[in-house]
Amino acid sequence: MGAAAAAAAATAKRKRLERQAAADSSLLDEWFKTFDVSHTGAFERSEMKVVLTQIKREALSDPTAEVTDKLLDKIMQKYGTTNVLRSETGVERASVLVAVKKYKAWLKYERNLAALFEKADRDQSGKLSRDQLLYLLKNVAIERGLSVVVKGEDLDFVIERCDLVGDGEISLEEAGPAVALWTQIRLIRLLRPSSIAAPVARRSLQASSRPTLSRPSLPSPPLPKALASTVSTYSASRRGEVNPAVIGMPLGARPSEVAAQQACLARLMIERVCCRDVATER
DSSP, X not given: OOHHHHHHHHHHHHHHHHHHHHHHHHHHHHHHHXXXXXXXXXXXXXXXXXXXXXXXXXXXXXXXOOOOHHHHHHHHHHHEEEETTEEEEEEEHHHHHHHHHHHHHXXXXXXXXXXXXXXXXXXXXXEEOHHHHHHHHHHHXXXXXXXXXXXXXXXXXXXXXXXXXXXXXXXXXXXXXXXXXXXXXXXXXXXXXXXXXXXXXXXHHHHHTSOOOOOOOOOOOOOXXXXXXXXXXXXXXXXXXXXXXXXXXXXXXXOOHXXXXXXXXXXXXXXHOOOTHHHHHO
């Protein structure tokens, strides 16, 4: 691309962003004029509920749809703030569009999950048995391009943790947390020692055969709280042993930022995860 073409593309992009910013500002003006009944310059919980309910009704073409309290609470917790002039938590103007974008993403996920749930709920009981949950998770794996193998012990762990009623079945409300937990377990399994011991050994051998510059070691990034909690609970339920031979993965020469983050995460996972099947697979 020549200099003239690059300049033209940059100008077109700038104008497009300016038009989008103007449209966003106009939309916010309309929303605050209509829904900011408290005149605080921020959407309090009741006002944010009206905004998100309208968005949901438009998205679903359902005039009776309502935003769930659970999602509303998440939005207010993540994007709501307080100040000296406003004691009640509210979403400031600068955060409203970001919060709405996040809510729309959740809506899309909810609709997709509901469709998969309905497909798995073959007897239309409104709940998934163990076999039906297995069918749901396999369909989730297919959609995400993952292996469709779902271990029975992982399935039992998901039901044990997500079946809040205690009837051995998973409702639609419980299906979201169940899918999220199973996804985290898959990540744990992908990083288990038996999966990465050989690649680590090969990289160590290759690294030792060529000169490398010494660099100060960087601290590992903290493990996300939700994943750390899953690792802790899952590890305790497995009662296995950590394989010390593969702790401390080499980063290699000049890894990209993403590769470095993944390697650090892998080290943390290996140190925390106790996989009972490591010994049986050898």
